[in-house]
Amino acid sequence: MSNKNTSFSTSRRRLLKGLGMVGLLPAIPTIAASTSGHAGHVIVVGGGFGGATAAKYIKRGNPKIDVTLIEPNSTFYTCPFSNLVLAGERSLDSIGHNYDELKNVFGVKVIHAFAEDIDGVAHKVTLSTGEVLSYDRLLLSPGIDMRWNAIEGYDQAASEKAPHAWKAGNQTLLLRKQLEEMEDGGTFVMSVPADPFRCPPGPYERASLVAHYLKHHKPRSKILILDSKDSFSKQGLFTNAWKEIYGDMIEWVGVSGDGRVVRVDADKREVETEFGTLHSASALNIIPPQKAGFIADRAGVTNESGWVPVNPNTFESQQVADIYVVGDATIAAPMPKSGFAANTQGKVAAAAIVASLAGITAPDPYWANTCYSLVNPDYGISVAGVYKVEDNQIITVPGSGGLSAADASSEIRQAEAAYAVGWYEAITQDTWGTKY
Amino acid sequence: MISGYLSCTRGSLIGLLSGATLLLAINAQASDLPERQVSLMSSSCANCHGTDGQLAGAIPAIAGRPASVLEAQLLAFKQDLQPNTTVMNRIAKGYTDEELKSLANYFANVKRK
Numbered sequence: 105m106s107n108k109n110t111s112f113s114t115s116r117r118r119l120l121k122g123l124g125m126v127g128l129l130p131a132i133p134t135i136a137a138s139t140s141g142h143a144g145h146v147i148v149v150g151g152g153f154g155g156a157t158a159a160k161y162i163k164r165g166n167p168k169i170d171v172t173l174i175e176p177n178s179t180f181y182t183c184p185f186s187n188l189v190l191a192g193e194r195s196l197d198s199i200g201h202n203y204d205e206l207k208n209v210f211g212v213k214v215i216h217a218f219a220e221d222i223d224g225v226a227h228k229v230t231l232s233t234g235e236v237l238s239y240d241r242l243l244l245s246p247g248i249d250m251r252w253n254a255i256e257g258y259d260q261a262a263s264e265k266a267p268h269a270w271k272a273g274n275q276t277l278l279l280r281k282q283l284e285e286m287e288d289g290g291t292f293v294m295s296v297p298a299d300p301f302r303c304p305p306g307p308y309e310r311a312s313l314v315a316h317y318l319k320h321h322k323p324r325s326k327i328l329i330l331d332s333k334d335s336f337s338k339q340g341l342f343t344n345a346w347k348e349i350y351g352d353m354i355e356w357v358g359v360s361g362d363g364r365v366v367r368v369d370a371d372k373r374e375v376e377t378e379f380g381t382l383h384s385a386s387a388l389n390i391i392p393p394q395k396a397g398f399i400a401d402r403a404g405v406t407n408e409s410g411w412v413p414v415n416p417n418t419f420e421s422q423q424v425a426d427i428y429v430v431g432d433a434t435i436a437a438p439m440p441k442s443g444f445a446a447n448t449q450g451k452v453a454a455a456a457i458v459a460s461l462a463g464i465t466a467p468d469p470y471w472a473n474t475c476y477s478l479v480n481p482d483y484g485i486s487v488a489g490v491y492k493v494e495d496n497q498i499i500t501v502p503g504s505g506g507l508s509a510a511d512a513s514s515e516i517r518q519a520e521a522a523y524a525v526g527w528y529e530a531i532t533q534d535t536w537g538t539k540y
Numbered sequence: 541m542i543s544g545y546l547s548c549t550r551g552s553l554i555g556l557l558s559g560a561t562l563l564l565a566i567n568a569q570a571s572d573l574p575e576r577q578v579s580l581m582s583s584s585c586a587n588c589h590g591t592d593g594q595l596a597g598a599i600p601a602i603a604g605r606p607a608s609v610l611e612a613q614l615l616a617f618k619q620d621l622q623p624n625t626t627v628m629n630r631i632a633k634g635y636t637d638e639e640l641k642s643l644a645n646y647f648a649n650v651k652r653k
Contacts, residue, residue, distance in 0.1 A: 161583065444587050447587055448583070448584050448587065451580060451583040451584070452580065455576070455579075455580045459576075467574070467576040467577045467579075467580045468577055468580075469580070470580060470581040470584060471584060472584035472585075472587070472631060472634065474587070474588065474627055474631070486626070486627055488627050488630040488631055489634070490631060490633075490634020490635065491634075501633075501634040501635075503633045503634075504630060504631070504633045504634030504635075505630050505631075505633075505634065506630050508626070508627075515624070516624065516626060519624075519626050520626050520627070522598045523588070523598055523599055523626060523627070525597075525598055526588065526597045526598030526599035527587065527588050527599065529595065529597050529598075530586065530587060530588045530589055530590045530595050530597065530599060531586075531587045531588070533590050533591065533595050534586040534587060534590060534591045534595075540595070540597060
């Protein structure tokens with residue numbers, strides 16, 4: 105055993121050096137190959153923050169494991185920083201990332217196709233190409249799907265006219281176009297769902313950055329946020345900053361104030377709220393209720409909530425063995441549905457999969473999260489947390505985390521805005537190998 | 541003026557901490573946490589500092605810095621002794637002193653690219 109580990113470790117050093125990766129050699133775990141003669145095959149479905157990270161860290165943990173990543177798109181556009189694209193502060197290209205590092209440095213096989221079905225008993229994944237692949241372990245990072253028709257009149261066709269822009273890419277550009285075409289003095293209306301949904305502070309950052317754009321280009325315009333809940337992430341920080349920077353441009357209406365949108369007329373850009381009030385929009389953004397991406401349903405790992413219960417120590421499904429699920433699709437509160445959390449969950453699941461294929465126990469999990477929001481490009485706020493497992497539940501480590509200070513100086517807000525950019529570059533480097 | 545998470549130089553940090561030497565006595569011994577454990581724990585740091593703490597941008601790289609400096613900095617964050625900190629005080633409070641020491645040793649052992 106020790107001889108085997110030593111020689112494996114040496115060959116790994118050579119491999120890493122050969123690839124030009126100056127690794128963290130003393131700390132790389134040395135895992136013996138499994139008894140079946142090969143180290144196993146892992147299929148990863150979904151190349152976002154959770155899946156791409158997991159694929160990379162499985163290979164870092166044991167390069168002898170064959171890893172196949174199934175992802176339909178050759179470029180992944182991140183939701184983080186897409187609000188800057190919406191505000192005209194960044195190009196869509198600047199938030200696009202590819203799979204070159206995974207393929208060329210880590211030897212991950214990347215297949216650009218949809219995973220259409222999963223047989224958890226037979227350990228098989230069926231692709232849109234008709235190909236059927238077998239796995240020893242499967243990792244799903246399926247992200248979210250919209251619950252079409254949860255709001256009357258809001259289906260996929262309607263989302264072309266009243267974009268959600270809650271998956272970045274073409275949807276972002278559609279909403280950007282509405283903003284550009286909006287007259288000065290118009291109203292940008294946004295509908296926000298009840299919890300849980302992807303990126304809890306995201307809608308409020310979006311309102312902020314849209315306000316930044318309008319303030320400079322269409323200053324007589326208004327933003328109306330119609331919300332299906334009565335409180336939201338970083339609420340005090342956002343509302344104080346809105347008042348300070350944007351005056352009364354942004355109006356927020358909670359569910360008690362008739363904020364819940366129940367019907368959408370995308371053609372007329374009109375919404376109706378619970379108690380029958382009609383609101384007309386110059387630009388209309390409907391962020392609908394959500395659920396785990398559909399492949400999670402096909403795999404049988406979702407429960408009645410539409411989300412995925414997981415074993416907190418490993419992020420293995422509670423319902424189907426050998427399937428691990430990470431990211432927004434999972435039930436992982438108090439961790440938020442964020443790209444940062446998905447990335448750290450991907451690492452925990454990767455370590456658990458590497459250990460499982462080697463027949464050893466998984467290391468204890470650690471997760472962290474920092475969600476930055478930009479109120480404008482020079483004004484950043486954040487919420488952070490460090491998480492662990494206690495009594496088989498994920499908990500926030502007592503005393504850790506929390507919000508930016510309410511009374512912070514403008515220098516601190518500016519520093520957090522700069523760190524938001526630093527964070528974006530670091531996490532996209534860590535996840536996709538994007539170079540800066 | 542805020543210049544970064546690790547905004548103070550080594551000299552000013554040591555100056556800052558000189559009044560709290562007893563509390564923050566630096567022990568050069570390696571920690572007892574298993575290697576796989578520390579490796580997984582450290583991977584969260586990559587989200588702001590790049591893979592293996594290598595990325596230098598608005599947020600400084602942490603790879604290859606002396607363990608004693610990293611540990612002192614982490615403890616200063618944890619104990620709110622570092623003025624003008626934005627988020628590292630909130631993060632550092634999520635780890636025991638032993639875990640912070642392990643992280644410091646881990647990143648000190650990464651060869652800086």
